[in-house]
Amino acid sequence: MISTENRLDKKEVIPMKNVMILTGAGQIGMAIARRMGYGMKIVIGDKKMENAQRISRTMNEAGFDTVAREMDLSSRDSIKALIAQAQSYGPITMLVNAAGVSPSQAPIEAILKVDLYGTAVLLEEVGKVIAPGGVGVTISSQSGHRMPALTPEEDEQLACTPTEELLKLDILQPENIKDTLHAYQMAKRCNEKRVMAESVKWGEKGARVNSISPGIIVTPLAIDEFNGPRGDFYKNMFAKCPAGRPGTADEVANVAELLMGPKGAFITGSDFLIDGGATASYFYGPLKPET
Numbered sequence: 001m002i003s004t005e006n007r008l009d010k011k012e013v014i015p016m017k018n019v020m021i022l023t024g025a026g027q028i029g030m031a032i033a034r035r036m037g038y039g040m041k042i043v044i045g046d047k048k049m050e051n052a053q054r055i056s057r058t059m060n061e062a063g064f065d066t067v068a069r070e071m072d073l074s075s076r077d078s079i080k081a082l083i084a085q086a087q088s089y090g091p092i093t094m095l096v097n098a099a100g101v102s103p104s105q106a107p108i109e110a111i112l113k114v115d116l117y118g119t120a121v122l123l124e125e126v127g128k129v130i131a132p133g134g135v136g137v138t139i140s141s142q143s144g145h146r147m148p149a150l151t152p153e154e155d156e157q158l159a160c161t162p163t164e165e166l167l168k169l170d171i172l173q174p175e176n177i178k179d180t181l182h183a184y185q186m187a188k189r190c191n192e193k194r195v196m197a198e199s200v201k202w203g204e205k206g207a208r209v210n211s212i213s214p215g216i217i218v219t220p221l222a223i224d225e226f227n228g229p230r231g232d233f234y235k236n237m238f239a240k241c242p243a244g245r246p247g248t249a250d251e252v253a254n255v256a257e258l259l260m261g262p263k264g265a266f267i268t269g270s271d272f273l274i275d276g277g278a279t280a281s282y283f284y285g286p287l288k289p290e291t
């Protein structure tokens, strides 16, 4: 059991709590934080301070103990500052990374910098300080599953290249990235590979880390996609997937609850697809692209 008090001097006692870092104050992040963050100090970081504050207020009014902070996932300094603030409240025992930009929201460079590089840095930096028994999840995407297989060498590059060298990889250079969807797919494939490699390091600290790959989940990000250039493609995708509907953030939290709780104690370095069967239909059903 991790101590809940830290005695600074004889007179002053600052109550300490186990701390959750939540990056990305969107619907998926909030659903997971609400499911797992009871009794903890939850430090919410988002590039848009208003998003972090909105979710912080909603959660505080529902009995949680949260604090909002502006942070940028694409900046190592910003990640380190977030971690330092989190450590001031107690040991970091949970990480939920649900920050990201989608193919309709950002250009190729921003997608690679935030979703690919930023996630890799966050997993690395939190992995240095995660408490024994700690757990992390990062939100990847079905997009990483839909892209054809990479070579074993490319997979290993995405998994193990030092973070500051990642964006210099040949496979991530502009001439090798077709469009923003391809950039997003590479970022999400990289998330899964980084989680595998990081789980080995987290394991040395007695901690676990996994990724969740959602299909279409109704959130502001998905609504931007429905209204973006690939809107019809997305609407068709959930209409023709076995579940016949998009998912909800709370259903993603169901998976997170398993992965982050004691019943997930033997699960680390894994990725979990939760997409209503859309990927299955894409390969072997009515969503299969015509060739």
Ligand SMILES: NC(=O)c1ccc[n+]([C@@H]2O[C@H](COP(=O)([O-])OP(=O)(O)OC[C@H]3O[C@@H](n4cnc5c(N)ncnc54)[C@H](O)[C@@H]3O)[C@@H](O)[C@H]2O)c1
Pocket (backbone or CB within 6 Å): 023, 024, 025, 026, 027, 028, 029, 045, 046, 047, 048, 051, 071, 072, 073, 074, 098, 099, 100, 101, 102, 114, 139, 140, 141, 142, 213, 214, 215, 216, 217, 218, 219, 220, 221, 222
């Ligand atoms: N909604 C879906 O259908 C879906 C499907 C698959 C994967 N995902 C992934 O789930 C994650 C969460 O998405 P969501 O649907 O909850 O979206 P959302 O738009 O509700 O939340 C994403 C949050 O990330 C923040 N953010 C963006 N760039 C940031 C940066 N550089 N630093 C810090 N914060 C930043 C945004 O401001 C926003 O608050 C993303 O990684 C997304 O790729 C979503």
